[in-house]
Amino acid sequence: MTRSVFVDGAAGTTGLEILERLAPRDEFALITLDEAHRKDVSARRDALNEADFAILCLPDDAAREAVELLNPAAGTRVIDASSAHRTDDDWLYGFPELVGRERMAEARRVSNPGCYPTGFLGLVAPLVRAGLLPADWPYTVNAVSGYSGGGKALIERFDAEGDIAFRAYALGLEHKHRPEMQVHAGLKHGVIFAPAVVPAYRGMVVEVPLHLGAMDGNVTANALRTELQKFYAASPIVTVRDAGPLDEVLLHAAQPSHDGMTLHVRGSEDGYHVRLIAVLDNLGKGASGAAIQSLNLMCGLPETSGLRLGSAQ
Numbered sequence: 001m002t003r004s005v006f007v008d009g010a011a012g013t014t015g016l017e018i019l020e021r022l023a024p025r026d027e028f029a030l031i032t033l034d035e036a037h038r039k040d041v042s043a044r045r046d047a048l049n050e051a052d053f054a055i056l057c058l059p060d061d062a063a064r065e066a067v068e069l070l071n072p073a074a075g076t077r078v079i080d081a082s083s084a085h086r087t088d089d090d091w092l093y094g095f096p097e098l099v100g101r102e103r104m105a106e107a108r109r110v111s112n113p114g115c116y117p118t119g120f121l122g123l124v125a126p127l128v129r130a131g132l133l134p135a136d137w138p139y140t141v142n143a144v145s146g147y148s149g150g151g152k153a154l155i156e157r158f159d160a161e162g163d164i165a166f167r168a169y170a171l172g173l174e175h176k177h178r179p180e181m182q183v184h185a186g187l188k189h190g191v192i193f194a195p196a197v198v199p200a201y202r203g204m205v206v207e208v209p210l211h212l213g214a215m216d217g218n219v220t221a222n223a224l225r226t227e228l229q230k231f232y233a234a235s236p237i238v239t240v241r242d243a244g245p246l247d248e249v250l251l252h253a254a255q256p257s258h259d260g261m262t263l264h265v266r267g268s269e270d271g272y273h274v275r276l277i278a279v280l281d282n283l284g285k286g287a288s289g290a291a292i293q294s295l296n297l298m299c300g301l302p303e304t305s306g307l308r309l310g311s312a313q
Ligand SMILES: NC(=O)C1=CN([C@@H]2O[C@H](COP(=O)(O)OP(=O)(O)OC[C@H]3O[C@@H](n4cnc5c(N)ncnc54)[C@H](OP(=O)(O)O)[C@@H]3O)[C@@H](O)[C@H]2O)C=CC1
Pocket: 008, 009, 010, 011, 012, 013, 014, 015, 038, 039, 040, 056, 057, 058, 059, 060, 062, 081, 082, 083, 113, 114, 115, 148, 149, 150, 151, 152, 153, 282, 283, 286, 287
C-alpha cells in the first residue's frame, strides 16, 4: 500500500531533510509543488487535501493557515513540525516514547516536539512521572544548538558573519519552547531556559543541572539513570548511557546527521549534584527524524524505517 505525502515547506531546512528520508522509500508517493507554486495558497490547498499525509515544515502562522486550508472531509492526517499546536489538546504531542506508540497509530493530528524540548522532556518527563523528581521543582535548562536550528535565516547569518563562537539568545527569559516543556513534563513552574547557538551546522546538547541533595527523598544519580534505562529499554531510538567514562566532546563542528538521542546522568561523588544531559540532532530526533518516526507509526510501519541510526552519537 502506497501513501501519498505532501511536505508543505519542502524547500526549507526541515522539509528538505524530510524529503531526503522519504525519497528512497516505496511505501510513500510524494506530492510536490514547483518553485512557482510552493507558496501559492490554491496549489497548497489542493495538495494538502489530496494527500493521505501532510507534513507541515512551516513557520507557525503558515502552519496554522495550512490547517485552515484542510477540508475535514478529505481525511488528510497531519504532522506539524512547527510550534503552533504543541500545547493544543486537539493535537497529539508526537513524542511516541512519552505518549505511547498505540496513540500515534490512531492519531490524525500530530504536533512534532520542539528540538530543545525533545532533550528536556526525554530526560525529565519519565523521572517526574516515576516520582523520582518533583513536579514543583524550579528546573533550569542550559542548551546549545547547531545553527541549522534557526532555519534558513540563521544559516544565512552564520554563513555571512563567519566569526560567531557562541550566540546566547532568549535573554529576555522568554522562548516559545517554555510552555511545551512545562506542560508535557507536568511541571508546576516554568523553566529557566538558557539556549545558545554554536558554530556547528547541526546537533545539540541539552542539559538540566540538579541540586539533587536539596530535594526531598534519598534519590541517587544511579536511581535516575536506572529509571531512564528501564523507561527506554525497548526504544531503538533513545539510548541511556551508563556511568562509565564519557568523551568530553559531545558535539563536533561537523556533526553527522543522526535520528537517535543519547541520554547521560552524571552524578557528583557525594551524590548532591547531578547533570542530566541529552545529545541529539536538531534536524534528527529534534525535527525531521521525529516526523518520520511519527509517520511510520501512523502508517503501522516499523518505527525506525528510513531513520538514520547508524553511527553512535
Ligand atoms: N530547523 C530546525 O532544527 C527545526 C525546525 N523546526 C520547526 O520546523 C518549522 C520549519 O523550520 P525550518 O525548516 O528550520 O525553517 P526554514 O526557514 O528553513 O524553512 C521554512 C520554509 O517554509 C517556507 N514558507 C514560509 N511561509 C510559507 C508559506 N506561507 N507557504 C509555503 N511555504 C512557506 C519558507 O519559504 P522560503 O524558502 O521562501 O523562505 C521555507 O522554505 C518551523 O516551525 C520550526 O520551528 C522544528 C524543530 C527543529
